[in-house]
Amino acid sequence: MSKVALITGSSRGIGKQIAIKFAKEGYNIVLNYVNRSEEVDKTIEEIKSLGVEVLEAQGDVSNFEESETIVELAIEKFGQIDVLVNNAGITRDTLIMRMKPEDFSKVINVNLVGTFNITKNVVPYMMKKRQGRIINISSVVGISGNAGQCNYAASKAGIIGFTKSLAKELASRNILVNAVAPGFIETSMTDVLQESVKESIKKQIPLNRIGMPEDVANVVYFLASEESSYVTGQVLQVDGGMLM
Numbered sequence: 401m402s403k404v405a406l407i408t409g410s411s412r413g414i415g416k417q418i419a420i421k422f423a424k425e426g427y428n429i430v431l432n433y434v435n436r437s438e439e440v441d442k443t444i445e446e447i448k449s450l451g452v453e454v455l456e457a458q459g460d461v462s463n464f465e466e467s468e469t470i471v472e473l474a475i476e477k478f479g480q481i482d483v484l485v486n487n488a489g490i491t492r493d494t495l496i497m498r499m500k501p502e503d504f505s506k507v508i509n510v511n512l513v514g515t516f517n518i519t520k521n522v523v524p525y526m527m528k529k530r531q532g533r534i535i536n537i538s539s540v541v542g543i544s545g546n547a548g549q550c551n552y553a554a555s556k557a558g559i560i561g562f563t564k565s566l567a568k569e570l571a572s573r574n575i576l577v578n579a580v581a582p583g584f585i586e587t588s589m590t591d592v593l594q595e596s597v598k599e600s601i602k603k604q605i606p607l608n609r610i611g612m613p614e615d616v617a618n619v620v621y622f623l624a625s626e627e628s629s630y631v632t633g634q635v636l637q638v639d640g641g642m643l644m
C-alpha cells in the first residue's frame with residue numbers, strides 16, 4: 401500500500417514542491433490550503449500526473465475544528481498518515497511600534513497554533529501504528545530573530561520548542577519529529593521584498609544564491625526517509641550557510 405503524506409499549505413510555494421517531491425517518491429498526497437487560488441488546480445494536476453492519488457483538504461489550520469476535519473478526511477480516504485509536514489505559514493511584517501495586536505496573534509495562530517492543531521489530530525493515528533514522521537517548517541529567523549518580524553520569529557522559535565518536546569514525548573512510539581529552518585527561499589512570501597533588499601540578503605549567503613523551494617523539499621524528504629531513522633528533535637537549516 402502506498403504511503404501517505406499530509407502537507408499543510410501545499411497549494412503553492414515550498415509546500416507545493418514538498419508535495420511534488422513526495423509524489424515523485426510514490427506517496428499519496430493530502431493537499432491543504434485555505435483560499436482556493438488558481439494555483440490549486442494546477443498543483444493537483446501536476447501531482448496526479450506523477451501517478452499518485454491526491455486528496456484536496458481545504459481548511460484553515462489555525463482553526464481546531466477545521467484541522468480535525470482535514471485529518472478525518474485523510475484517514476477516511478487513505479486509512480493512514482505516514483508523514484505530516486506542518487508547512488502552512490504567513491507573515492505580517494512590521495516594527496513593534498506599528499504592529500497591531502491582531503498582526504501578532506494572526507501569525508502565531510496560523511504558524512504555531514496551526515502546527516499544534518494538525519499535529520494533535522494526527523498523532524493518535526501514528527501512535528496506533530507505532531510509526532510516523534513529523535516535520536515542522538520553522539525558519540532561520542526563529543533562531544536568529546529579525547527586526548520587523550517579532551511575531552513571525554516568535555512563531556518559528558515556538559515551533560522549535562514544540563518540535564523538541566514532541567520528539568522526546570513520541571520517540572518511544574517510533575515517531576520522529578524534526579524541524580527544517582529555511583533561510584531565504586524564492587516564493588510569493590519573499591517576492592514582496594524590494595530588489596535592493598533581496599540583493600543585500602544574497603550578499604549574506606555563502607553559497608551566493610537564493611534558495612529554491614526544491615532545496616527545502618529535498619531535506620524534508622530526507623527527514624521522512626529511512627536514511628534519517630536515527631535523527632529526531634533536530635533543526636536542520638536549509639539556508640546556503642546564511643546563519644552559522
Ligand code: NAP
Nearest residue numbers: 409411413414433434435460461488489539582585587589
Ligand atoms: P507561500 O508561498 O506564501 O505559501 C503558503 C502556503 O500556506 C499556501 O499554500 C497557503 O495557502 C498556505 N496557508 C496560509 N495560511 C494557511 C492556513 N491558515 N491554513 C492552511 N494553509 C494556509 O509561503 P512559502 O514561502 O512557501 O512558505 C512555506 C513555509 O515555509 C511557511 O511556514 C514559511 O514560514 C516557511 N519559510 C519560508 C521562507 C521563505 O523564504 N519563503 C523562509 C523560511 C521559512 P493559500 O494559498 O490558501 O493562502
